[in-house]
Amino acid sequence: MSASVSSSGSAAVSISGNRFVIVGGASLxxxxxxxxxxxxxxxxxxxxDNFAFGSEAAIAHLKDHPRLKLVRGDVxxxxxxxxxxxxxxxxxxxxxxxxLSMDRDPWGGLDVNIRxxxxxxxxxxxxxxxxxxxxxxxxxxxxxxxxxxxxxxxTPFHSVGAPPAAILYGASKIIGEQLCRDAYRKWGQDYVVxxxxxxxxxxxxxxxxxxxxxxxxxxxxxxxxxxxVFGDGSETKHFVYVGDLARANRMAFESAATDVAVNTSGxxxxxxxxxxxxxxxxxxxxxKPEFVGSDGKVRLTSGGAFRxxxxxxxDAIGWAPEVDMREGLRRLIEWRDGNEGKGA
Numbered sequence: 001m002s003a004s005v006s007s008s009g010s011a012a013v014s015i016s017g018n019r020f021v022i023v024g025g026a027s028l029x030x031x032x033x034x035x036x037x038x039x040x041x042x043x044x045x046x047x048x049d050n051f052a053f054g055s056e057a058a059i060a061h062l063k064d065h066p067r068l069k070l071v072r073g074d075v076x077x078x079x080x081x082x083x084x085x086x087x088x089x090x091x092x093x094x095x096x097x098x099x100l101s102m103d104r105d106p107w108g109g110l111d112v113n114i115r116x117x118x119x120x121x122x123x124x125x126x127x128x129x130x131x132x133x134x135x136x137x138x139x140x141x142x143x144x145x146x147x148x149x150x151x152x153x154x155t156p157f158h159s160v161g162a163p164p165a166a167i168l169y170g171a172s173k174i175i176g177e178q179l180c181r182d183a184y185r186k187w188g189q190d191y192v193v194x195x196x197x198x199x200x201x202x203x204x205x206x207x208x209x210x211x212x213x214x215x216x217x218x219x220x221x222x223x224x225x226x227x228x229v230f231g232d233g234s235e236t237k238h239f240v241y242v243g244d245l246a247r248a249n250r251m252a253f254e255s256a257a258t259d260v261a262v263n264t265s266g267x268x269x270x271x272x273x274x275x276x277x278x279x280x281x282x283x284x285x286x287x288k289p290e291f292v293g294s295d296g297k298v299r300l301t302s303g304g305a306f307r308x309x310x311x312x313x314x315d316a317i318g319w320a321p322e323v324d325m326r327e328g329l330r331r332l333i334e335w336r337d338g339n340e341g342k343g344a
Contacts (some may be wrong), residue, residue, distance in 0.1 A: 011190040011258035013090045013131045015250060016041030021088045023075060023120055024095030026054025028203050029135065029196075031062060032246035033092060038067055040250060048084045050074040053101065058203050075116030081123035088127065090253045093120050094135045096172075103165035113172035114179075121183045132191040133252045134180050136261065138238065138308050139170035140195055151308045153195075153261055177261055184259050192252040192317065193261035194245075197308050201242030201328060202335035213237070213272060217279040218333060226287035227280050233273025233291065238308045240266040241328035244321045248313065255317040265308035266328075267321045275325070282329050 020037050022030045025047030034045045046069045047059060062068050073080030075095045085091055095116055097109030117134070124132055141151050143166050146158030157174060159167045173195075183189035200211050217227040248264045270278075276289050313319045323331075 010256070011131060012256045013253045015254060017043050018089035019044045019046070019087055020090045020092065020253070021046045021048055021085055022092045022094060023048050023081075024054065024093070025049050026051060026056070026059050026070070027094060028058060028201065028205055028242055029199055029245055029249075030054070030092075030094050031058045031203060032201065032242045033249045034059070034062055034068060036243075036246040036250050038062075038065060043067065044069060046071055046084055046088070048073050048080075049095070053097075055205075058205075075112060075119055078119050078123065081119055082126060085120075085123045085127045085129055088124075088129050090131045090133065091120065091124055091129050092133045092135070092249055093117060093176075095120075096135070096176075097169070099139070099163075099166050099169045102169045102172075103163070106165065106168055109168065110172060113169070114175050117176040117179050121179060121189060124189060125183065125187055130190060131253055131258070132180065132183075132189060133249055134176060134191060134193045135249075136173045136177050136193045136195045137170065138195050138197050138263065138265070139166065140174050140177070142167065142170055148306050151263070151306055153263060153312055181259065190258040192255070192257055194248055194252060194264045194313075195261060195308075196245060197238045197240040197263070197265040199242050199245055200239050201332055203242075204332055204336070211239075213275055214279055214329065214332070217276050218283050218336060221280050221283040221286045224286065227276045227289045228292050229273055229276050229289045230292060231272070233271060233276070233289070234305075235272045236269050236305050237272060237275060238265050238269040238306070239325060239328075240264055240321060241323035241331075243328075244323050247322075248317070248319045251317045251319045257316040260316050262313040262316050263308050263310050264313055264319065265310045265321065267324050269305070269307050270325055278326060279329055279333075282326070282333050 020042050026049035037045050044067050048071045071084050096113050102109035141155050142158035143162035144158050144160045177193050180191040198211055220227050280286050
């Protein structure tokens with residue numbers, strides 16, 4: 001998918017003075033993006049959520065903001081979406097089951113990740129929303145032996161040997177992207193797809209399979225237990241700091257880009273062992289990590305070392321990551337220490 005950038009800037013949506021809706025807004029990314037949009041002058045930011053996964057804790061720091069509105073609703077109810085998107089200039093579509101939730105309830109996940117996206121797009125069509133930003137994932141490249149080297153936007157989907165829930169999640173994100181393309185082709189709905197790497201940062205939750213390495217390591221270190229590394233520790237992970245991602249969401253609205261899908265990853269990948277050692281150090285130090293086998297949880301694996309390239313995002317929306325893992329983890333641990341470890 002290549003960028004189609006309007007020379008007149010017709011796909012660009014100004015943040016200042018406009019109303020935005022974040023579908024699935026009571027979340028790690030939703031709360032950070034709301035703050036970003038408010039800081040840049042949005043007239044109103046609406047957080048739309050059914051609180052199946054979202055939480056009051058994720059948005060507690062914003063609840064008294066005069067230009068923030070919380071609306072309880074469900075992506076499976078078109079009437080809810082039609083009401084909330086009326087008068088919106090932009091919609092950020094975040095609501096989704098992630099891999100761990102997909103593992104517990106695949107049918108519910110497919111409903112939300114596919115029909116929910118189509119419902120949101122139809123509501124945007126009805127209310128003439130100028131631009132949609134769709135939160136996709138690097139899961140669109142799959143998992144297993146084929147996932148190695150440079151992962152660019154044209155890298156195909158790999159599914160051999162991966163957990164079913166991970167493949168269902170990745171496939172549902174591919175379908176969501178194609179629904180956006182379909183809406184653009186059929187009725188000119190401007191959109192940008194951002195393929196998020198694993199997100200981490202303040203208000204971190206326990207629902208993301210890869211981010212569990214961070215949270216579980218912090219918890220074990222705080223309890224005086226040895227952190228755990230699954231496998232030999234050489235497994236590659238690529239994270240992105242939530243503040244960088246909030247900025248990417250804003251810049252996607254502001255840019256003239258449309259009909260494009262780009263990666264939004266952090267500055268550099270990290271191995272599981274490097275990650276666990278860094279978290280242990282920043283959390284105050286402790287025992288050396290112990291290497292363990294399967295714990296029965298869904299653990300996502302790749303075929304070898306990889307890097308999720310983010311250069312296309314610079315070309316399309318002007319974005320590049322700024323916060324490295326050390327600084328991002330420092331901020332996350334500082335936040336948890338100040339909030340008694342209560343994540344979103």
